[in-house]
Amino acid sequence: MNRNEGIVNSINGPVVKGLNMGSFKVNEMVTVGTQKLIGEVVSLDGDIATVQVYEETEGLKAGEKIYSTGSPLSVTLGPGMIGNIFDGIQRPLNKIQNMSQDFIPEGIGLLTLDEEKKWDVTITVKPGDKLKPGEVYATVQETQRILHKLLVPINVSGTVKEVKPNGQYTINDTVVVLTKDNTELLNLTLSTKWPVRKARPINRRIPIYKPLITGQRVIDSFYPIAKGGTVGLPGGFGTGKTVTQHQLAKWCDADIIVYIGCGERGNEMTDVLEEFPKLIDPRTNRPLMERTILIANTSNMPVAAREASIYTGITMAEYFRDMGYDVAIMADSTSRWAEALREISGRLEQMPAEEGYPAYLPSRLAEFYERAGCVKTLNDDEATITIIGAVSPPGGDFSEPVTENTKRFVSAFLGLDKKLAYARHYPAINYLTSYSGYVDMLSEWYEENVAPDMLELRHKMIVLLQEEEKLNEIVQLVGEDVLPNDQALVLETARIIKKGFLQQNAMHAEDTYVVLKKQYLMLKVIDTFYEEALACVKIGIPISVIRGESVIQDILKIKYEIPNDKLELLDELMNKIVDVYSSLRLKYE
Template sequence: MNSTGVIHGINGPVIYLKGKTSFKMSEMVHVGDEHLVGEVISLDKNTTTIQVYEETSGLRPGEHVESTGSAVSVTLAPGILNNIFDGIERPLENIAEEGGAFITRGVSVDSLDKQKKWQTHITVNEGDVLSGGTIIAEVPETQAIVHKCMVPPNISGTVIKVVPDGEYTIDEVLVTLKQNNGETVDLTMTQQWPIRVPRPVHHRYPASIPLVTGQRILDTMFPIAKGGTAAIPGGFGTGKTMTQHQIAKWSDADIIVYIGCGERGNEMTQVLEEFGELIDPKSGNPLMDRTVLIANTSNMPVAAREASIYTGLTLAEYYRDMGYDVAIMADSTSRWAEALRELSGRLEEMPAEEGFPAYLASRLSAFYERAGMMQTLNGSTGSVSIIGAVSPQGGDFSEPVTQNTKRFVRCFWGLDKSLAYARHFPAIHWLTSYSEYLNDLSGWYTDNVSPKFIDYRNRLMTLLNQESSLMEIVKLIGGDVLPDDQKLTLEIARVIRLGFLQQNAFHKDDTSVTLEKQFKMMDVILYLYKVSRKLIAMGMPMSVLKSEGIFEKVIAIKYDVPNDNLQLLDMYKRDIDTFYNNVISKNA
């Protein structure tokens, strides 16, 4: 049994070793003369199968594979935020300095800067009894986030030595513990954690607090909870990435983990440049101060694309354990599933629907299952929310990745290309989307916004559904034959669509809207509907109501009322009362 092996066969990113080896399942290995990074994915009596995270061109049978003795892991320590990594946590800026614009094979760089000294405040004393998850030191990682260094989950003991506050590197010993078995262990700022193993927690909380995004169609119509899961499926150009950008910038998550998984290189470059320029509206500091980017473009090896999702998840769980609310933007899980399909084909596994492996559903469920609001091992509360973009070919939502994703997420924001082509953004269609968190969050909305919030939301949805039914008739015989009460339904639904659901990401007041303003906008729209219905019941024709211009005025609320002057919204009800009196007096 050897800790090395000899390459016998190569099939793209998959290599085979013959004979017995001492490799373990999911162990990280170095492949060939260039020490390419790989992972053991299959073992039997005479064959070891390894997937390689780098380009295997030029690799040949007879080269050696060396064991590292540990699973594929990420380094967890200060320096993660405001950084850009590839799929296996190698910092791209450092790689560019060392090898140029293109990643060279076998490049070996530290995941985090081991020379930088961090200002450290020690939070424990000699004699303290510590267990897994206990915070031992605090480090200001960026202007926005304090990094809390913790005892690794599997270690406990009594503090026998601590260093004073000061500046330390991530590898310098801060605390020495004496474990129950009598052995001592030195604790630094650094932890290693296998990417495929979820980090342990104390227990999971039910969904009860929304992730407020500032986007009306999300917060009001289809909310997601903190610790929740959502999918954004849509064809090319429908706005998946832009929607995720808006959530990243405006949501009330503490930390953003953006995973660019298999996206086009030029699009990924644009994402990286834009994130670097964005200003955090909460603090005025750069948004990157609370963001980590994982870039894995479509021309990078497929095995690294498959791993990038788990790398991002593990980083998110680490910050969750500190007590932060983390939001993961995975763009896109379809490219990840395609990487699974390619690897499965190389391994000659039996394909399922559309060539995807039979275990596609279980891999998706395991990914989304790692979301949640948790009580951490140190007693704090943190959450990981996962928002995964899905790119179905041709915008076909019946394909396997979209259908299997729907089974495991509780929030589905279906993008519609007809809305996108009509310049209606966000292009989330209200008839194909849903949120199962609505009932879970109703108590929070009642306590923190208004007891009427959910009722108003349901009334808007009812009007939009009625519009959909009426449009079937309009397409057949035209709108002129409809009675005035149905014409009013169509007009109010238009106000809802253009004045409430449509949102301009480039307008200073409309790009993000508070829940209070969202509620007051619904209140005005429903009051207009109530007054207009009263006029229709009195025999006033719809043409007279439209001639007053009140519907267009209500649509323009989103631009005309600044977010810091919501009192102006109260004036709109007076305008609607004036509209009512004018119609009565003119037609008396």
């Protein structure tokens, strides 16, 4: 019997036991049965192997063959990834739709990038050049914004012996030939393969120092995300995780977005797939898809492919990072990925840990988030990967294992609150329980690029919100009227911060994205109001009189009425606040 062919012995959903598989390797990709279903060897015990199948196993029978491919589960990296929509194991859904209108058929094989499309290639090396891993040997202008740099694969180096002329080539055409020690010839094409579970190498990690600008005030001003950072975005059903991620994908200043729809409901992913191609990139006025890769793995797709989808996404992100780009990954949601892990581990008969999840859940989450970072690439470019992972805790319970473990491995935690969501306060990021570990790292950047007192102002506003939370407990017991004027002013200022600053309307042309300078000046306006009103309170002016001034309405309308390019109006408003409350003090003195 052929040692590279196993025999299907038992089938349990996506888990298949095979005999005669002693020559196979763990993590090797295999094809199973007459339909050649794609699978991966997850464990070996002598001649018996356990295979995780990435497609539906309906119709598979005991006795069918399992064939070796000799390589681990890998993705093809090359031109054609940007703007494409893939399933969890990098099969293009547009191509599959042409083959089967409604469902992904079994046994279609590991389709990858379009092998027939020709790309305009510019060769950047000449005969005699010495190349080492990570160096650029050719470029393709994949979209108007993204120059696709073709990099010498890892473990490949040599002297350029032959180069093809600039022109049109497919991803499998050889464009550069290297020679090693004048004997071995190495062909460089437009594509390369990489195993998804293995991180791509870098030169070195460098300290995080710049923020990922999102235009969302509660994030940029209160809980900043760093380029190269990790973010947990937990929230119960209906709290706005997906909309928040869409806003981040559209407005953040990353060069490339990788959006992984991991186990979400089909109708929700349909919205993403229909909406994203229509979105316009505000920086170029071109389609947003020209810098986006979508990975769609809905809850009714095979569970094993869902488990692989986040590795597929992060490997693609690392490939573009190696070109020197800033990449942002949106994983929506890691809870569904963890559920897939739980289901597979149950079928593999592994010992369950907390709430049925496998004991290795924390290490798998850590492996994923550790692939983020701010790095120097092999070509000595500076580049980043930022991971924003949504978490969907059942019933909004943040003490469940996926949320708790995510909290251990991320440095920014933007907790979405169902009370805020039900009160129509969006984004529903809880401004008291959320945190960012990047504030100190980014302090120098904020001081130099926004204002020296930006973070002091942020701290002052958070303290006011915390005081308001304590005062609310008293108000609920005895009512607001018994509070002294200075405490009533804290309540009023906190109301203005929440309504005029933290609430943001994604559907409003002026409010959907706010530049950092305007965010700072909005906080400055609120601070000016607080200080001027406090001076009034100190000389005995009733809070009702302070509240009665129409200038408060002007503060609440800033976000809608003052555009990002007319910030001088905010200076005028600050002067108006000073004049109004100075006049008020003169009346009472």
